[in-house]
Amino acid sequence: MTITDVVGGRRVEVVRGVAGLDREVWNAVVRAAGGSVFHSWEWLAAFEEAPPGVFEPAHQLAYDGDRLIGVCPAYLVHHCPRLDRIAETAGIEFGGPVLLAHSLAAFVGGPIVVPDHPEAEDVLMSGLADTATALGAWAWGAVNLPAGRLVGRLIGAGYATAQVNTTYLLDTGHASVEDYWSTFRSKHRRELQRERRVLTQRGIRIAESTPDVDTHVRLVHGVVTDHGASLDVLPEDFLRALHRHLAPYDRSLTATDLSGDAIAVFAAYEFGAQRSLWLAGLDVDRLDSFGPYRPMLVTAVESAVTAGIPRVNLGRGNPAPKRRVGAVAAPLYLALASDDRARTALLHAALRELERDGTAHEDVGNGCC
Amino acid sequence: MAADDRPSIACVSGRRVVDVLAGMDVRTVLLGDPTPLDLACLADVPLDVDLGDWKATEAALGALHHVRPLTAVFSVFDAHLPLAGYLAARLGIRGLSLAAALNCDNKARMRLVLDGAGVAGPAHLVVNDPADAEPAARRLGYPVVLKKTVGARGRGALVCHDDADVARAVTTFGGGALLVESYVDGPEYAIQTITVDGVTEVVNVLAQHVGPGPRQPELGYDYPSGLGEVGDLALGEFVVSALHALGFDDGVAHVQVRIGADGPVLMNVAARPPGGQLCALTERVSGVDMTRAAVDVALGLPVLRHEPTASRALYRCVAFGQAGVVDYDVDALDSPGVFLDVEPGDQVHPADDPRGGSYGRIVVYGDETPQLLRDYQAVLDSLRPRVRPSRMW
Numbered sequence: 065m066t067i068t069d070v071v072g073g074r075r076v077e078v079v080r081g082v083a084g085l086d087r088e089v090w091n092a093v094v095r096a097a098g099g100s101v102f103h104s105w106e107w108l109a110a111f112e113e114a115p116p117g118v119f120e121p122a123h124q125l126a127y128d129g130d131r132l133i134g135v136c137p138a139y140l141v142h143h144c145p146r147l148d149r150i151a152e153t154a155g156i157e158f159g160g161p162v163l164l165a166h167s168l169a170a171f172v173g174g175p176i177v178v179p180d181h182p183e184a185e186d187v188l189m190s191g192l193a194d195t196a197t198a199l200g201a202w203a204w205g206a207v208n209l210p211a212g213r214l215v216g217r218l219i220g221a222g223y224a225t226a227q228v229n230t231t232y233l234l235d236t237g238h239a240s241v242e243d244y245w246s247t248f249r250s251k252h253r254r255e256l257q258r259e260r261r262v263l264t265q266r267g268i269r270i271a272e273s274t275p276d277v278d279t280h281v282r283l284v285h286g287v288v289t290d291h292g293a294s295l296d297v298l299p300e301d302f303l304r305a306l307h308r309h310l311a312p313y314d315r316s317l318t319a320t321d322l323s324g325d326a327i328a329v330f331a332a333y334e335f336g337a338q339r340s341l342w343l344a345g346l347d348v349d350r351l352d353s354f355g356p357y358r359p360m361l362v363t364a365v366e367s368a369v370t371a372g373i374p375r376v377n378l379g380r381g382n383p384a385p386k387r388r389v390g391a392v393a394a395p396l397y398l399a400l401a402s403d404d405r406a407r408t409a410l411l412h413a414a415l416r417e418l419e420r421d422g423t424a425h426e427d428v429g430n431g432c433c
Numbered sequence: 434m435a436a437d438d439r440p441s442i443a444c445v446s447g448r449r450v451v452d453v454l455a456g457m458d459v460r461t462v463l464l465g466d467p468t469p470l471d472l473a474c475l476a477d478v479p480l481d482v483d484l485g486d487w488k489a490t491e492a493a494l495g496a497l498h499h500v501r502p503l504t505a506v507f508s509v510f511d512a513h514l515p516l517a518g519y520l521a522a523r524l525g526i527r528g529l530s531l532a533a534a535l536n537c538d539n540k541a542r543m544r545l546v547l548d549g550a551g552v553a554g555p556a557h558l559v560v561n562d563p564a565d566a567e568p569a570a571r572r573l574g575y576p577v578v579l580k581k582t583v584g585a586r587g588r589g590a591l592v593c594h595d596d597a598d599v600a601r602a603v604t605t606f607g608g609g610a611l612l613v614e615s616y617v618d619g620p621e622y623a624i625q626t627i628t629v630d631g632v633t634e635v636v637n638v639l640a641q642h643v644g645p646g647p648r649q650p651e652l653g654y655d656y657p658s659g660l661g662e663v664g665d666l667a668l669g670e671f672v673v674s675a676l677h678a679l680g681f682d683d684g685v686a687h688v689q690v691r692i693g694a695d696g697p698v699l700m701n702v703a704a705r706p707p708g709g710q711l712c713a714l715t716e717r718v719s720g721v722d723m724t725r726a727a728v729d730v731a732l733g734l735p736v737l738r739h740e741p742t743a744s745r746a747l748y749r750c751v752a753f754g755q756a757g758v759v760d761y762d763v764d765a766l767d768s769p770g771v772f773l774d775v776e777p778g779d780q781v782h783p784a785d786d787p788r789g790g791s792y793g794r795i796v797v798y799g800d801e802t803p804q805l806l807r808d809y810q811a812v813l814d815s816l817r818p819r820v821r822p823s824r825m826w
Contacts, residue, residue: 155488211559216549219542220678222532227541227610230561383562392572393565409522412531413487416515419539419610420583422561 074184075127076191082109085123093132094336096178100377101313101335101342102170108137110309114301116169117144122199124165124191126177126184134177134184136206137166138192140199144168145296150228150398153421156414159407160202162400165192167207169297171231171340171377172396174206174214185214197403203411205400215397223399224408226415232378232391236339236368244369247390256389260359267322268356270363274316275326277307283329283345290348298343306331315339317364319356328356330364339368340377358385365389440732443494443506443520445484445513449712451475453725459732462497464490464513487516491523498524507684507731509705509724512584514538527733529684529704536679537686537704540612541582543679550678552671553698555614563603569613570599576616581606591647591787592616598647605787617693621700622658624672624688625707625715627726627736628681635669636726637719639711641689644752646785654711654748656718671697685727687711710748710772710794717743717798743798747805751793752784757820759792765816770796781820793818 079085087105094103101107112121119139126134140161141147146168151158166173175188189206196204208229209215219225238244245253263270275283281303288295313335319328329345341364344357361378368376378386383393398418400411443462444450451472454461463476466484473479478497482490497503505527508517514534521528536542541559548554558569559582570577570593579602581589591602603611621643625636638660642653658665672688679702687707689700706712706723716722720741729736751773753759760777773793775781782789795816797808 211545213549216545216547218549219532219536220546220549220680222530222680224532225542227559227561230565383564387564387568392568393560393562395559395561405522406525409519409531412515412522412535413519416535422610 074133074187076187076194077125077127078191078195079121079123079125081121082112082123085125089132090135093135093178094176097134097176098179098338099176099336100172100338100340101310101333102172102340103135103137103176104310104313104335106309106313107170107306108166110302110305111139111167111169113309114299114305115139116297116299116302117147118142119144119167120161120199122163122195124175124188124195126175126181126187126191128181128184133181134175134188136175136188136192137173138195139164139166140201145294150418151414154226154414154418156410158202160200163192163196163199163201163204165206168228169302170208171342171379172210173208186217189214189218193401193403203400203402203407205398207398208396209399211395211397215399218399218401221401222408223401224411224415225397225399226419227395228398228418229380229396230383230393231380231396232383232386233394234365234376234378234386234389234391235374236365236376237374238369241366241369244365244390252388256358256362259355260362263319263356263359268319268327270317270319270356270360272315272363272367273318274307274311274314274331275318275329277304279326280307280329280331280345283326283347284331284343285345286348287344287346290346315367317360317367319360321350327351328360330360332364334371334373337373338375338377339364339371339373341379343379344382357382358388361385361389437501440504441501442728442731443480443497443503444731445508445510445517447509448472449724450509450728453722453728457725457728459728460501462494462503464494484513484516487519490516491520494520495524498526502526504733505731507727509727511538511703511705514704527683527731530680530682533680533682533684534704537702539583540580540701541610543702544612544614546679547675547699550674552675552678553693553696555617555698555700557612557614560611560613563606563608563611566603566611566613567596567599570596573613573615578614578616579603579606580612580614582610582612584609590649592649593647602647617691617698617700619691619693619698621689621691622660622668623654623707623711624668624690625711625719625721625723626672626676626686626688627721627723627730628676628684628686629730629736631677631682633673633676633681635665635672636721636723637715638665638668639714639748642749644784646783646787646789648785648787648790650750650752650784650790651709652750652752652784652791654714654746656714656746656748668692668697671699675699675702683730685723685730687723709750709791710770710796714746714748714796717741718746744800745802745805746796746798747802747809748794748796749809750791751795751818752789752791753781753818753820754783755820755822756780756782756786756789757822759818759820761816761818765812768812768815770798771812771816772796780823 124136177184313333317330327347331343441460462478467481468479518531518534621641638658639654644650687703
C-alpha cells in the first residue's frame with residue numbers, strides 16, 4: 065500500500081512486514097534519527113517472528129522523492145496482553161483492532177525522522193491515520209512516545225493521551241568513570257562502594273557478558289513471576305527471538321556466583337548513540353532479593369562511559385535505585401484517536417481514567433521490564 | 434396546552450448560571466451531586482447523578498435527551514468542564530470540545546500542547562512520582578513553580594527556591610502527578626475571551642497584581658491594563674494563538690499571561706467565566722456578561738452586548754499581612770463594590786502563607802484614575818479591615 069501527497073508532496077509507504085524492509089537503509093535512518101534498538105530492524109524482526117500477542121505489521125516509511133526520511137513501526141493489534149491490561153484498568157473495550165506505533169514492550173515508540181526533515185513526523189502520523197482507515201482499525205495512535213513536541217501536537221490535534229510509563233534516562237557523556245563517580249554525593253558514593261565490596265566478599269562477579277538463552281529466559285521469567293505478573297507479556301519464544309536477533313547489539317551484564325553460575329542479568333542493547341537496559345533477570349531460587357541490582361546499574365553506566373555512549377536508558381520501574389545512580393524520569397505517553405467524535409470521547413475518558421488511576425503502567429512496567 | 438419549544442440545555446453550575454438561564458427562557462437540566470435544593474427548585478429538571486461516574490451520567494442524561502433533545506451541555510466549574518465536553522461529544526450536541534476541556538484541566542497537557550504549537554510557556558518537566566520532583570527542579574534551575582497537574586482549582590501552585598521548598602510543596606500536595614515549571618518573572622495580565630466556532634474575540638485585558646510568597650495570590654486588577662492599545666492587541670493575538678492550539682472551539686475563557694524577559698508567556702487558561710467580581714467588572718467596562726456569554730455560546734446564540742458603563746476599574750482583593758482574627762466596620766458592607774468572604778471574628782492567614790489568600794474584594798468604577806483611587810481609599814477607610822493577632826497561631 066502506498067499513500068502519496070500526505071503532506072507537502074511527501075510520500076508514505078506502508079510495508080506489511082520486515083521482509084519488505086531494506087535492513088541497512090532502515091537501520092541507517094533509525095541511527096540518523098537518534099533512535100534506539102527498539103526501532104531497529106532486528107527488534108521488529110524478532111517481534112514479528114514471535115509476537116507477544118496477535119499483531120499485523122503495517123510499518124510506515126516516509127520518503128522525500130526516493131530518500132527515506134523517517135520511519136514509524138506499526139502493528140494492527142488484535143490482541144496484546146499489555147494493551148488489554150491498560151484497557152481493563154481504563155474501563156474501555158476496544159471495538160476492534162487498534163493500529164499502534166508500535167508496542168508497549170518497547171521503551172519508545174512512534175515516528176522517528178532524520179534531522180533535516182522534522183516535518184516527516186506529521187507526515188508519518190497522517191499516514192498512520194490513513195492506514196488505520198484502510199485497515200478498518202477501531203482506533204489508531206502511538207505508544208511510549210517521549211514527552212515532547214510531537215506529543216503536544218497530537219494532543220492539540222485531538223488525540224486522547226495518558227502517561228502510561230516512566231523510563232529513567234542517564235546522560236553518560238562523562239570524560240571518565242572517575243568523573244561520573246564525582247557526580248555522587250559522598251554518602252551515596254560510599255554506599256555504592258560498600259555494596260560492591262559486599263558482593264565481592266560473597267564471591268559474586270559482575271561482567272559484561274550474555275548468558276545462554278535458556279538461562280536468560282529462566283532468569284527473566286524468574287523476575288516476572290516473582291512480581292506476580294503474567295508471563296504472557298514476555299513469552300519464551302519472544303525472548304528467544306530477541307536474544308538471537310539482537311545479538312549484534314547485545315551489551316548485557318551478568319552476575320555470577322562462586323561456581324560461575326549466572327544468578328542475575330541485565331539484558332542490554334546498544335544501538336546508535338543509546339544503550340538500553342531492557343530487562344532484568346534474577347535467580348529467584350537462590351536470591352530472595354535483587355542484591356546485585358545497584359552495583360549492576362553502576363557497572364552498566366561505567367561501561368557506557370568507557371565506551372563513549374552518551375546516554376543510557378535504564379528502563380521502567382524500580383525508580384529509587386535508578387535515581388540514586390543519577391538517572392532522571394522521562395514520561396512516556398499513549399496517544400489514541402479515532403475518526404468518530406463519540407468514540408474519541410470514549411478514548412479520552414478511558415485514558416483520563418488510566419492517568420487518574422496511576423497504577424496501570426506500574427503493573428505493566430515494574431512487573432516485567 | 435402549548436408544546437414546550439424552548440431550547441434545552443444541560444449544565445453543571447451554580448446559582449448565577451441558573452438565574453441567567455431562567456431569564457433567557459431556556460429549559461434547564463441541572464446536573465448535581467446532589468443538586469442543591471434551592472437550585473433544584475429553579476431548574477426544569479434537576480438530575481442527581483454521581484458526576485465522577487461519566488458513564489452513569491451519560492446514561493442518565495442520554496435517557497432525558499432521547500425523550501426531549503438537548504441543544505448543548507456546558508459547565509462553569511473547572512472540575513466538571515471535561516465531563517461537560519464528554520457528554521456533548523457522546524450525545525452529539527453543542528459544547529466545548531472535550532479535548533480543549535481536558536487540555537485546560539490538566540496542566541501537563543496544557544504545557545505539552547502549547548509547546549507542540551510553539552506557544553511560549555515556562556520550561557517544564559512532568560513528574561509522576563513526587564520523588565522525582567527535586568531532581569527535576571535542579572535540572573530546570575531554581576526558582577521553580579510546583580503545580581498539581583489536575584485538581585488544583587487555583588490553590589495548587591507553589592513557588593520553590595530550593596530543595597527544601599520542593600520537599601515542603603510535595604508534602605503539601607500529598608501525591609499525584611506534578612508539573613515542575615521554571616519561575617517566570619514579570620507583570621501578569623488576565624484576558625477574557627469568547628470563542629465561537631473556533632474564532633476568538635478578546636473581550637478585555639486586565640493588569641493583574643500578584644502577591645508575595647509561595648502561593649502568589651491574586652491581589653487585584655486594573656482596567657485598562659496600562660499596556661496601551663498596541664500592547665493589548667499584541668497580548669490578545671498571543672492569547673488567540675494559545676486558545677487555537679488548545680483546540681478551543683466554543684466557550685469563554687479567563688487566561689493569565691506574564692510578560693517575561695523574552696515576551697509573553699502563557700501561565701494558565703480557565704475555560705470558564707472569570708471568578709470573584711471579574712464578571713461584574715467585565716460587564717461594566719466591556720459590556721459583556723461573561724456568564725451570559727457562556728450560555729449564548731453554548732446555545733449557538735449571538736452574544737448579548739450592551740454599552741459599557743465605565744471606562745476604568747480598580748479592583749483590589751482584601752488580604753492581610755499577618756495571621757489572626759479579622760475585624761472590620763460592618764456598616765461599610767452597604768457601600769457599592771464591597772464584597773467580603775469573612776465575618777468579624779473569623780480567622781485569617783497572611784497573603785504570603787500557603788493557607789492565606791484573598792478574603793474579599795473592593796471594586797470601584799469611574800472614568801478618571803485619581804477619582805478611582807480616592808473612591809477606593811474612601812471605601813477602605815470606612816471598612817477599616819484589621820487583624821488581631823491570635824495566640825492560636
